[in-house]
Amino acid sequence: MTRRARGGRAARAAANAAAKPKREPYIKRNIPEYSILGDADLAILEHNADTLLEEVGINIEDDPESIEYFVKAGATADGSRVRFPRGMCREIVKKSAPAEFTQYARNPENNVQIGGKNTVLVPAYGPPFVYSKEGGRRYANIEDFRNFVKLAYMSPSIHHSGGTICEPVDLPVNKRHFDMNYSHIKYSDKAMMGSVTAPERALDTIDMMKIVHGEDFVNENCVLVNLINANSPMTYDSVMLGALKHYARAGQCAMPSPFVVSGAMSPVTAAGVAAQSLAEGLVGMALTQLVRPGAPVIYGNFVTSMSMQSGAPTFGTPEASSIINMGAALARRLGVPFRSAGGFNGSKIPDAQAGYESANSLQTGLMAGVNFMLHTAGWLEGGLAMGYEKFIMDADQAGMMAVFAKGVDMSENGQAMSAIAEVGPGKHFLGCEHTQKNFKTAFYQSNVSDNNSFEQWVEDGSLSAEDRAEKAYKTMLAEYTLPELDPEIDAKLLAYMEERKASFPDSNIS
């Protein structure tokens, strides 16, 4: 008798493992995209974006090189104000920007396909604080950074390691990008984002990726996606465009993203925000193609509404959902991948507000057809804090989104006609053959939700979702094991960082 045939706990565990579906490295959507506007209205928004580019123009500050690129392509410059003939930016983007591309991870199983019917779920980006039930809210440090890289690495439905997953404020501003990049490489093997806080830091990041992937590979393949924020309204600066150009020249993906709090950086009305955002995005995207035709690029949107009482940005709101929906449709018409949505919320803690707002944003983003969903997991307090428990909750939602995006199984097994005939009126389906055959993969299993009886829940300690998520992240961090990394590459990375760090003094100015 083999060990398997003898049965028992080990055999059941093996059978369970075998029945588990293989982890999907990204979501391949098998559901249609939902657009709240039809083609005629979307064409009006495109026309408006062109009108803004032609008549108002974009300020390109302290960056004569970028202005020259545009002027050579047909734009006119009046100091830093650049105006673009109708359709110019759109044509440049349509001509050479890829509709879909692969971002390579250091583990090929984690390569992600960006664009088209694919959705890649990415951790939150940028919070200077962390929040946990145990520690409350405090400044983030490099240990937190590593912890969140580990949690993203271990979360099957988070597809990407992200970038500035939180700000390690214990490290000097002008050198922390080395440690952030190294942490993504060392503690995860998923795809990652590069530093954009200064043009030279973009070059450092590309150098480190060349150590990991080899120089030739990086020259010809996308291994970095990089967040380039516009200074909305209608402005780019030399820091962001400097990073954009370095990445585009290296064949790496820039993601120009209008950063809009409606009412502050844009009009308060959704159609106005959509046209302005498109105008800003077109300029950033066009520059990538002027620098290197065919370089991968993503159209980004970061949009929030505003509390007209306090002026504070608001999240997970219907206004933001509408704008994101339009942005996704406009990106499809342009033929480029789209980045937006995420687990946005304004709550200071992972409570019901955080839940409602995050779910609203995640759901509407998924249905809109977002391709690169930055800020999917961890976001709290309008992006100021990265939440440990919140990360677990959002990662759980990410798993549910993948199930919904799979669409409906219309196979004979999915239609289940023989099961209904077999069971018949008034009986239950628990023991029938169809249920037995399908139950292991029939329903998504949450690790946050409690659906037990009230009595059982009380017996289990009357825990909130936050309590359960706290247990989950602590268990994950305790069980974490390093992914394999070639010791030679590791040594080279460390030597590179040491040398570069020693070559200029620490600074916390910018």
Place this chain on the structure above:
Amino acid sequence: MTRRARGGRAARAAANAAAKPKREPYIKRNIPEYSILGDADLAILEHNADTLLEEVGINIEDDPESIEYFVKAGATADGSRVRFPRGMCREIVKKSAPAEFTQYARNPENNVQIGGKNTVLVPAYGPPFVYSKEGGRRYANIEDFRNFVKLAYMSPSIHHSGGTICEPVDLPVNKRHFDMNYSHIKYSDKAMMGSVTAPERALDTIDMMKIVHGEDFVNENCVLVNLINANSPMTYDSVMLGALKHYARAGQCAMPSPFVVSGAMSPVTAAGVAAQSLAEGLVGMALTQLVRPGAPVIYGNFVTSMSMQSGAPTFGTPEASSIINMGAALARRLGVPFRSAGGFNGSKIPDAQAGYESANSLQTGLMAGVNFMLHTAGWLEGGLAMGYEKFIMDADQAGMMAVFAKGVDMSENGQAMSAIAEVGPGKHFLGCEHTQKNFKTAFYQSNVSDNNSFEQWVEDGSLSAEDRAEKAYKTMLAEYTLPELDPEIDAKLLAYMEERKASFPDSNIS
């Protein structure tokens, strides 16, 4: 000088009141319906439903009258098992069921339009328990019932008073419908649902509505929507069909609703659930049209998935969202209004789980095009508890749903081109004319979300969403004032109830 011209606080209050948009009695959706399946797949589900009705049939228990209706229309009966020729039920429904109808409220301003592009948001239905932060979880009583009627009455985005908003378990089972009906009439003037727990209680409910609206009006107009659950799989009983027939005869709306926990009352696969539910729904809907052609009817779906670990029903899950989406599309093809979705969740408390799950269900339901959204507000613990704080949170979401459903304002003001031209690159929009003109109605104002700074939030007491919702419901109940009710009608209702209650003994058996 008039009082207004003198300015000051009163004038500003008047100006604010004038600027406030009028309350909408229901949502008129100006966004497309989202369907995850195309017509070919939906036709397969319809074919499957017909196959089930033809080959498996439906059990109609202890109700020879209903069986006779079907046999006369062409069905065959083998004992309680009734089988239907392919297409029979569909044709009966398509022939006479209205695609859209008005349900009249005792205040005409609160009449709701059910079907088509309209969505009516309705409180939760049926919980035997209530939950509040202050009181924890306990059995509901008639005072709770009145409280929730009052809260629904005061919530601008909840369009309906609902039915068994919670079970007043302090009253005898066989008489509590009098008090529930009276509470809806007395403490609210929104449209309401009728009792279905026994056929004679349906008649009592119709009698009470005749006192309120007049007999002739009730005979010709819909003043009640009534929830008729199927005993899934593929079974109806005489209690539910008895109530259905009474309501249909009186021209009142029945809402036959398959009640499905996937894996228990149906197969575990979504396409199987959808076909079975349609088969069950078609039979209930067809009976209403056989009893009274043209009677208003709604196709209902109550669908949850199941935890395959514990067997507990689960809520706000992607599987349920998929099934609801299909149900809505099938109802549109049939030409009847659709009821489903709501603030479903399995949480025992209004925490992040409650928030995520409720938002998932509400959002996907809205986009699917649900017409009558039962269980929109208050639902906790898989429907076993009605939450005071949860009601406030969900009612807030209802307001956001209305904004999203309005779609995008593509007017000149909405496009805001002149505002962008006026402000120009690098400036802010806070003070511009367009913002000044639009800001009062630009963004939905939540009464639950806190978007203040962390520091301000701490100063305000570090409140959770639950804490804020607690304050809100207490304030509302303290500020509640009775809507006008003709004293003569009130007296007649009280006399009717007294007489009817005295005519038979109390019972708590059923």
